[in-house]
Amino acid sequence: MAEGKLYLRPLGFLYGPPADAAIEDGLALPLAGGPIAFTSAVVIEGSPTNSHRRFISVEALEESRDADLGGVLERVTAKRPPFAGLALARPTLMGIVNVTPDSFSDGGLYDETEGAVAHAAELAADGAAIVDIGGESTRPGSDTVADDEELARVVPVLKELKGSPAVISIDTRKSAVARAAAKAGARILNDVSALTYDPACLDVAAEEGLDVVLMHAQGEPKTMQDNPAYDDVVLEVFDYLEARIAACEQAGIPRARIAADVGLGFGKTLAHNLALLANTSLFHGLGVPLLVGASRKRFIGGLGQAKEPNSREPGSHAAAIACAAQGAQMFRVHDVAGSRQALAVWRASVFGTEN
Numbered sequence: 578m579a580e581g582k583l584y585l586r587p588l589g590f591l592y593g594p595p596a597d598a599a600i601e602d603g604l605a606l607p608l609a610g611g612p613i614a615f616t617s618a619v620v621i622e623g624s625p626t627n628s629h630r631r632f633i634s635v636e637a638l639e640e641s642r643d644a645d646l647g648g649v650l651e652r653v654t655a656k657r658p659p660f661a662g663l664a665l666a667r668p669t670l671m672g673i674v675n676v677t678p679d680s681f682s683d684g685g686l687y688d689e690t691e692g693a694v695a696h697a698a699e700l701a702a703d704g705a706a707i708v709d710i711g712g713e714s715t716r717p718g719s720d721t722v723a724d725d726e727e728l729a730r731v732v733p734v735l736k737e738l739k740g741s742p743a744v745i746s747i748d749t750r751k752s753a754v755a756r757a758a759a760k761a762g763a764r765i766l767n768d769v770s771a772l773t774y775d776p777a778c779l780d781v782a783a784e785e786g787l788d789v790v791l792m793h794a795q796g797e798p799k800t801m802q803d804n805p806a807y808d809d810v811v812l813e814v815f816d817y818l819e820a821r822i823a824a825c826e827q828a829g830i831p832r833a834r835i836a837a838d839v840g841l842g843f844g845k846t847l848a849h850n851l852a853l854l855a856n857t858s859l860f861h862g863l864g865v866p867l868l869v870g871a872s873r874k875r876f877i878g879g880l881g882q883a884k885e886p887n888s889r890e891p892g893s894h895a896a897a898i899a900c901a902a903q904g905a906q907m908f909r910v911h912d913v914a915g916s917r918q919a920l921a922v923w924r925a926s927v928f929g930t931e932n
């Protein structure tokens with residue numbers, strides 16, 4: 578048997594009254610303290626290069642709860658405090674607002690600012706609890722943008738969004754942008770490099786009191802899809818995010834202000850993305866809320882034969898539901914109204930009630 582670290586992948590999910598009854602009877606445990614229960618799990622022991630898996634019921638898990646298993650079980654089941662003031666009791670949407678130059682418009686920055694502000698207001702009206710403002714494309718193949726350029730794109734938008742009902746998130750890897758965004762009212766720092774591209778982001782988040790989303794990526798946007806490789810993508814992404822959470826805590830960002838994201842499409846093949854999606858529940862072992870960013874990504878285009886990004890909505894909704902069914906709390910999406918509808922109908926159907 579492989580000796581080493583223990584990971585827990587909760588399975589056998591229950592929703593609504595059966596979940597409450599099974600928890601009461603000691604046959605299930607709550608997933609991240611939320612309304613979903615799990616009745617079994619895969620215990621993974623070892624490391625990304627050498628691991629052993631065994632299937633176990635929650636009853637047996639409770640009986641064999643030793644010191645090692647107890648730690649991960651506590652993190653998997655504990656209730657999460659609100660993130661950026663949001664309770665997360667039901668699927669929470671982060672609407673995407675890109676403030677990157679539109680090649681079909683020659684209106685300059687004024688038009689871009691107005692367009693982004695209007696788009697953010699629309700997403701908030703559609704039900705986005707969070708709007709994520711980004712001035713640097715980090716899609717595969719993208720080049721980096723200079724600090725000044727990124728600041729010029731996002732700061733006017735953030736200033737206009739003061740007083741918005743949505744929580745404002747800044748999607749950046751740069752400390753200067755994160756600092757300016759915090760001063761202009763942003764509450765969340767969403768960093769696709771998990772505060773590694775510019776380590777000063779750690780201090781900015783701590784000093785400004787920003788909540789942070791830590792996302793895993795392998796490599797740089799320009800080249801990350803060239804040849805992504807892992808021994809075990811699920812365990813490696815878990816270990817990475819766990820280490821980044823520890824780095825944040827050390828820098829003075831409390832765990833209650835951290836969320837984690839596996840980074841679908843960021844240095845990942847189709848097989849890697851699918852392994853991460855199928856193992857979403859394992860990431861509750863990080864002890865923080867989970868954010869999923871599947872919306873319109875290339876892997877959906879491949880699976881769904883949908884070449885145009887805006888034709889990938891049905892697949893995007895399906896991926897979000899698959900993750901919500903495993904207890905993921907937040908979803909970064911383009912189509913807020915459609916996602917809201919898909920998740921509301923899924924939720925009402927499995928819980929058997931509108932509320």
Ligand code: 7PJ
Binds near residue numbers: 748840841870873
């Ligand atoms: C993500 C992101 C994601 C988080 C982008 C795109 C590429 N931030 N920023 N998670 N993706 N947290 O939207 O296709 O998946 S940019």
